[in-house]
Amino acid sequence: MTLADAAQRVTRAERRTPARSARRRRLSGGALLELVALLAVAVALLAPVVWMVITSFKTTNDTFAVPPKVFFTPTLEHYQAIIRDGTVPRALLNSVIVAVASTLLAIGLGVPAAYALARFDFRGKRDLWFWFISNRFLLPIAVALPFYLLGRNLGMLDTHLALVLVYLTFNVPLVVWLCVDQFRGITRDIEEAAYVDGLGVYAAFRRIALPLAAPGIVVAAILCFIFSWNEFLFALVLTRDSAKTAPVEAANFMTGFGVRWGPMMATGTLIVLPIIIFAGVLSKRLVKGLTMGAGK
């Protein structure tokens, strides 16, 4: 770009400025439209979840009211009912056990693997990395069928262990992907220096890299927890009763005559609550976990 060109551009820009600000003032209609759109989006995003929570505090009569009641006397009867009944708390406990165990196992397996992929160079590393990630593309239904048969033969149906293991199919790739990234972000220099000081590879990993990568590992762990907590298909086909997780228990409310809306929404609220808290904490990182592999 010649100097003359540039000068011409600047003048053109200057000439446009007054007209622009004038348009901006006149544009209040557009601004108003933006405001309405943003508010509508906010309501649309929140409404279903808020409605679930509201309904969980309504008496059965209020639930069926037309037009829908926004003001009503809240009741805890549904929460009391599901706690008294005991199946939902047990399912929630199962969910906690399975999600925590699978998360810890995935971290234990995935973090060292991620470290090796990030720090050591060897032939076929790219392929290995890609293979880890490609497990995200496995179809759950394709894995569920054989897992069901295997579990039946091994007497592992309806156990926590079966779910913990099958959840590794999505948790390990997640951990590997996020943590390879995390370890790559840490400079090698400290570890190199540690080697010179005579520290072994494992010690350098444990005492230097691991603490430095801790924030990323925690994020990976929370994401694993969320995905395990939300999982439904495997839990549906691999559990019957004693290892049944919360989403399966919630889905049970639709069977039989007369849906019990109150207890169902109360259960839904209890399931979603911890996830919303975690999601609030993670926000952007959550999406990083969702896009995994294909995104980077």
Added chain:
Amino acid sequence: MTWHTAEKTVDAGRGTAVAATAAGHRRLRPRRRLRPAYRLPALLMLAPAVIALLAVGIYPTLFALNMSVHSVQLTKPYLGTPFVGLDNYATVLHDSLFWGALGRTAVFFLVTVPVELVAGVALALLLDGTRWRRLAAVVRILVVLPLAVTPTVVGLVGRLLFNRDFGVVNWLLGLVGLGPVSWLGEPTPAMMSIALTDIWQWTPFFTVVALGGLTMVPKEATEAVRLESSSRWAMLRHAQLPYLLPGVAAVLIIRTIDVVKLFDMVFTLTRGGPGVSTELISLYVQRIGFRVFDMGVASAQAVILLVLSILIAQLYVRFVYREVEA
């Protein structure tokens, strides 16, 4: 502005969820040869994860492959599991219900994903460009909410909202003089209700990733475009699009595969009904496997789906990323 510059900046920025797989690959290219002393540690660190994934991911898939060439009727154990060659595959390929389910899945994809893409990116542009900064900041936080909510529960809430007699959706329609619609009782409305629910849950996915891309648009690029033109379209086309495309393409791939996988939300919202009108492919395979208990045929279906999803992923990676890389 070329693709190349966009990708380089993105790569250097180590931003969320953008840049092509190819870029990810390049970063992993070996920088130095592995010193012999590190060989054993590297092996020991990788082996457990590899073995675990082989055991829980690949082994069952091979198992399914094996089952798909045998007759496995769980309700008739006395038949044994004779080898039947490709019979199960022939059964699947001649099964109009399988094709029906696949067709419904395609329809569902065509109804939801384009809407999610356009609405999601539009929302990102709105959030990025609006002068209501505070409100936009709040919406940016809210937008993550649907992504995290348990899909099973989303389906159950959908049942409540779309209820014909006391659902909020019909009440709102009633306010403008429409309805009531029997959302879950008739084929087309049922399909619309699962589509709307899916759009609610996954439009934010495009939004958040597009927002990530927009934050990486360099100031110089936007200023340069502003000098040339004042239209929003020009800004999008010349400055923002190169940064939006890689992330959006990635989400498109993931959404495509997720639609093939989709099970939980539909299961609790319509259970595939009425009839089979919302029975998407994963629900159909599940029904054959776990309610009809014909594992051989179900495995053949699963294998076909697996191949299909790998093909989709490959196609996307080839076409979308090649363009990005060029």
